[in-house]
Amino acid sequence: MVSSMPWLSFLVFFPLAAAALLALMPRGAERSAKLWATLAAAIEFAVSLPLWWRIVPGAPGFQFEEKVAWIPSIGATYHLGVDGVSGLLALLTTFMSLIAIIGAWTSVEKRSREFYALLLALEAGMLGTFFCVDLLLFYVFWEAMLIPMYLLIGVWGGQRRIYAAVKFFLYTMAGSVLMLVAILSLWQVQKQFSGVPSFDLAAFYAMPMHPSQQLWYFLAFAFAFAIKVPMFPLHTWLPDAHVEAPTAGSVILAAVLLKMGTYGFLRFAMPMFPNALLVCGPWIAWIAIAGIIYGALVAMVQPDLKKLVAYSSVSHMGFCMLGLMALNAQGFAGSMLTMLNHGVSTGALFLLVGVIYERRHTRAIADFGGLWKVVPVFSVVFLVVTLSSIGLPGTNGFVGEFLVLLGAFKTSFAWAAVAASGVILSACYMLWMYQRVVFGPVTHEENNRLGDLTLRERLVFAPLLVLIFWMGVAPQPFLDRMQPALDRTLELTKQRAVMSATAAGLELPSAPGRLSIPPAPIATEVRP
Amino acid sequence: MLALFFGFAALLVVCSLLVVLHKNPITSALFLVLAFSALAGIYLLLHAEFLGMVQIVVYAGAIMVLFLFVIMYMNLQHDVETGVQTAVRRGIGWLTGAVLLLVGTTLLRRGWFLGPANEQMPAMEHGNVAAIGKVLYSRYLFPFEITSILLLVAMVGVIVIARGRAKHPEEGA
Amino acid sequence: MSLVPQPYFLAVDWWTLGALIALTVGVLVLLLLEFMPPRPNGNRGALVSLATLAAAGYAVWRVRFDKRALFEGMFVHDGLTVFFTLLFCAIGAVAVLISWNYAKRTRIGQPEYYALLLSSVMGMIIMAASNDLITIFLGLELMSLALYVMVAFRRNLLESNEAALKYFLLGAFASAFLLYGIALLYGGTGSTNLQRIGDFLGDSPIASNPLVLAGSLLVLTGFLFKVAAVPFHMWTPDAYQGAPTRVTGFMSAGAKAAGFAALIRILMRALPTLSHDWQPALILIAMLTMTVGNVTALLQNNLKRMLAYSSIAHAGYILVAVVAGGSGGYAAAVFYLATYSFMNLGAFAVLTLMGRGGDEPVMVSDLAGMGFRKPLVALALTLFMLSLGGIPPTAGFMGKIFVFGAAVKAGLFPLVIVGVLNSVVSVYYYLRITVALYMREPEGEPVALSLNAPAVLAIVITVAATLWFGMQSQGLWLEAQRSVLGLL
């Protein structure tokens, strides 16, 4: 691939084109629809793979940039770019989309053309959101993405699908419209500052803002992203959406859509409004911690598998947010890694739930028990994924959580101390759930006839398991790719905080409290 | 002159009130004719002779005849307006009217002043018909043409709405 | 620009008047068609109308860069005029297309219907192009009278008749207010010419002449009635619901745009100095309009009625831009009107396809299951709903961007926040339609869909416009800006 080729645009629009073609397929082509969709997703994934090695981690700014004037009179551009952070998330997107599509082969029989078309369209929207570095374009993708997800939940969902779909749509939108106001206002400020109207992220990065001014903008952005994350107490759309969504929808929702929120914080809210961040950060961190514990506690008593996983997402995403609020290298890297981990593990969990739901048409934990005997392979996969979700060392979950907690600890002992209790709680709810589903005697006669994972399902889970272990045992390739970008973001945040404060003639507000232990003076004195 | 004005004004107000108050639509319509006539008188006093004439011809002559025609076509009797609902409506209506008048006059009593008077106005000794005619076909040619379309539309509209019963079974099913 | 009478008519002046001339000729030709022997399968009325509208559009397009003031400045040919003339021609053309089948099928009043439609378009153009309260008033009445008749067109239908009666009585009532306002303005400024009023008020040291205040207030009332702003909106749902669907579509787009066009011209030309006085009131009205429109729409089950309330809410959004003022605000309003016209017309175009008689009350539940029975039509309707809800990548979204952007620039944050929250509320009922389309199974016999080429063409046009202006709004935005910047 030549770099002058619009590679990122291809990545964004190829799924969309595939979706359109799929939707236009003649009726009765439902059977082959899944094959074509899989093919499209596979091509997309293959084409996106170079994101892994072609992004130069250390290179400054965004890479593979494409910039075309879009609405020149207001300075909106079609501007795509990628760096280590968005590249990894985009890879996660293409990967999980492929997985979700293959995973849905047998579960969607009705209107499968439309189903796969929407999945692909969703993929396009998500990639666009990750790639764009223009605020207006970002908002366009951000909102447009809601539509396919809404339809996926609403058309192929469960009993209360309509309620869940509408709630998902409205809740997310309610959050983001305030962000829209902020974007518009910011654009105004930027225009006055530089004289040139622009929605380009770089323009906003370059603009100092009065700290007192930042607060409202930050809150507007944070509100939008916090709903998407979702942060307690803005999370209630999530259990409904997850429970009602079809498996593939849940997978994508958990694996990628929630990352939009944290990604938004990382890319937009934090570096753009650093001074407000310093003020609000501790509060957000505490809310994130509350979410960690709250999500875990509520997950513990869920009778429905999907709901349990949904609440566990609240808990995990709390870790992501906590890591971001730590404002240090470890916290950032941990948060980013937790995003990827959560994408893989929770995606796998939803797939697993989908597997048994497909066979039994129930998700109630009480309807299962003793599955190990009946479906050992499923149980083993389930176990590994459960452990990954718990954050067992050696699996991916651990590295992320550890780094998040370490980062949090470096900022505040109390954060880490309280948040780490989430580690205990996650073991409680996941293992209890696992025990009730897999251990014990077979309590329901129907369960004796369950079939174990088919070859296709094994193929779906195999790469997920590989990732779980890979990212747990040797996460360094991932860390290497994300770190320079994260460091730049952190640096940018700090720079902008100083820049804005000095521009306003203020003293820089002190960072959140630190532990009183003197920092490490020793690096040289190592025993032979 | 002033006395005449007061006479016309009183007639206008009383007739207007009776239009609103009277139960019989025909009587109301007749009072309206009277009110329009009083208004025409005022126009004359204001040296708007042309308008005074047109007022009589168009309003009292054409429009009100149309009204009366319709009322008679419908053979309307006295409006029966009793009951709490009517009373409430009346109360609210009059109250609202009073308040409207009150707020309007309150605003205007703050000391309004007229816009700039026209200095080049030709002297009007024996009516302004000629002047109006001149202006109407020069300066006001455009609106004048619009009114022609307007009247055409009115004609077409009335025909469309009021012509005989439906010819086509599908219509107005 | 000069208000001095032109010594003679230039060729360009004929072109500038071309739209009105073409429409007049069109109306006359249509009325003459009545005397020609009817052709069973022909639809001469529609064809003539389309040709007329095309000619009108062409005439204006030809001289789109010229600026002329005719008839002592009563008729101006400037950016706003060109923009709105073309918009009205487009609205008229789409309206003709969606009326095609119905008018042909019923075979009655065909030419009259189109004649009225063209007259109405003419009234709208006059409203947008007038620089004098007299002609604005006449244009408004021309448009309204034609619309009253069009609403009443299915005269034997109780709803249609009732809608016409309400629309008519209240319209006349509001016209009286408007007229009284014009009288007061005339008294306060000595002129009905917008330019002169503006100049006089600009020069006048005393800002708040009660006559002018009261006059502008009543004039405002008149236009707010036409554009259906709260509390002058109450006729809208009834009139929209009762009117034939195609007429509803036409008037929801055209009348609103015309009302705003005139309002914008008045506010920019005649009353800019009063902005301080009317801005707080308009802010409140805009908030109320958005909120009442959207909230009331939540529980509507009749699609037309729901869209009527939605159109009220949209009037609120446009008012936001108008309140914001400045070239940006007015341009945003103009932009929004254009996009709104297409998406709303599109939505009504889809509705005209539904039901056997074409005008049966279409309930939200009638849409059930249509999403998979008629995927393309449903997709179009979904697109229009999303656009009305302001979801990217549709024209409605860009409209909201410009509107709220202008308001943000003016510092009207409370208004903007109410506005965006309202757009969330609105999405609820727009989503209800998609819910019905895709997520519900039809109960009983599904409502038939009578596809016909012209209506489909109308839908295709509106879909294209909705998408194109959503994704490539630069052109339209520049035009909108130019239209208000080059105001004569």
Added chain:
Amino acid sequence: MIPTVAMIPLNWLIALSAIVFTIGVVGVLVRRNALIIFMSVELMLNAANLAFVSFASHLNSLDGQIFVFFVMTVAAAEVAIGLAIIVQLFRLRETVFVDEIHLLKG
């Protein structure tokens, strides 16, 4: 030169027109007969006309009078269409009382 019409003070004229206008408004509000309502609207229009003429005479300008002329034309057209609608209403429902017409509501 201001002609003699100034003898009738503008205040009174405006007051008169305001009163008539208000009576018209009240008529619209209190009556239920569509015809009477319509007549009341005509009253309002005439009140506006009066205001126009008054201002015109005091401004020494013809514009107001011309305006009134156009208003009358409009009123005539309006009456024609309005009465047509009311007649059709009566044909369909045998009533002209607006409070008996509320199929469309909510």
Added chain:
Amino acid sequence: MLWIIPALPLAAVALNLLLGDRLGKRGTSVLACGAVLAAFGFAVRAVLHLASLPEPARHITEFVWTWMQVGDFSVDVSFLLDPLSAVMVLVVTGVGSLIHIYATGYMSHDQSFRRFFLYLNLFMFSMLTLVLASNYLLMFVGWEGVGLCSYLLIGFWYHKPSAADAGKKAFIVNRIGDFGFMLGAFILIAATGSLDFDRVFAAAPHVFSGPAGVAAVTLATLLMFLGATGKSAQIPLFVWLPDAMEGPTPVSALIHAATMVTAGVYMLARSHVLFELAPATMEVVAVIGAATALMAATIGLAQNDIKRVLAYSTVSQLGYMFMACGVGAFGAGIFHVMTHAFFKALLFMGAGSVIHAMGDEQDMRKMGGLASKLPWTHGTMLIATIAITGVPFFAGFFSKDEILHAAYASGHTGIWLAGIVGAGLTAFYMTRLYVLTFRGPSRLSHDAEHHLHESPPSMIAPLVVLAVLSIVGGYVGMPFQEGGHLLERWLRPVLESGEAGVVHHEVSRATEWALIFTSVGVALFGIFMALRSYLWNPSMATTLRARLEGVHRLLENKYWVDEFYHVTVVRPFVGVSEWLWRVWDVQVVDGLVNGVGYTLEGGSAILKLFQTGFVGTYALFITLGVIALFLHFLR
């Protein structure tokens, strides 16, 4: 080639998974045992190599790959072999091998034979990672890994709800400890910038100086000790270990006696540099150790399940080890880890042999007189019992004596006293166990009697090996040697650096002898009492029990600790969670969200009322609007 030691069992796991059922029982046995034996072989080789090095150079680190490197923080996957880990790795692989071999016999009839060895090998991998890790984080991998395997193996018979419950309990309780471990590690990172043992210990004396530093290191070590209490079943987190006996007996022997549970002790010994910097923590460790030793021993008195007695015995012995660490005698602790591994593994395996023979009967009240029926088992068990009771010249004697001596010598007389009492109690309940199982009249049911058989050679052979070790294992720690005994000298390079921090009270030779006699005397008294009440005069036990009814109930019910935790921790947690979900989440938070919707719909319904359909109403509103506008301009 250190990495190969943990890698071998892991490879076995992988092969086991890949080959699946094609492996067969024999193949599984060969693979699993072979891997562990090979690991043992490599371990021996490595240790021999280590021993061949001069004393200061006995510190081999092996970098494998960078695990994570973020900002200024970096952790490698790298292994460390020094005398301390050498002891542990030998014990783990050695005892592990024996238990693997034993398990091939014990589990031979189990359906899930393959799965069992899969877990067991996985455990070996984790445990070896734990002991060979060269930094805290990798150690934590092993630490959690053994916890996982423990969970899996306890719940091995998953269809038994009690087993599944016990597994979950073990994991969660361990997690509480891990929480402490992790936080402790954070403090270390914050203070020293690393988790590498070398760097942490090198930096510790400099960083943790001054009051703030001492406070920090105290907090860090306390948190790490919390981790140790979880893993090593100390107060307050000991509750999982007795329940862990739901697992197969080889598991109990391997994990819950010989290896995993001693990880806490290993960790403390490994971190002795830090602990010695925090005297307060040391006191806590000592007190907790002593208290646990005593408490578990008392509970052991009243249990009837053979494995539970052994479980409490394990808890108690672990208490001794912590006691040793607490008083600064880390070497003694490790020594006891080693001897305890021998005799406790032997005891468990013997008990397993008995259970096996009895057809899965674990209640001692239904045993008795098995000595003749199960000669090999009986013989080896007897040796182990003697070893644990502290009879001189058996392994347990040396290590336990060293601990008590250290406690006394360091001035912790109270701790010493507790240890002595505990020793007596240990002697009593172990003898009781022995007597009830092997002596006296047979209380077997007819079926059991019929079924009774001595275990196969694959089970007996490891017993014999361990019996030998239980006897000779203590001789590496013969007291009264100049310059410390063998083990002490071996461990010195690791443990000496910090010894300076702990004041050693020299005691005279006479006192030392006195201490030895005291402990031996107490042990013998305990044995005597047990023999008297259970063998020679069985009615005495009944009388005693009747007389001490309350105490017995208390002990039999394990001080109601489980119930206490259930009421104070588990129930409130579940209750709060239920409330959070059903009331707070669904009704309050989501209620607010839906409330917005309902409010809007209500507003819609109200607004609809205004739309009456009457022209008059509409006109009225228009007029009111005009009035309102007038009022606005009237302001």
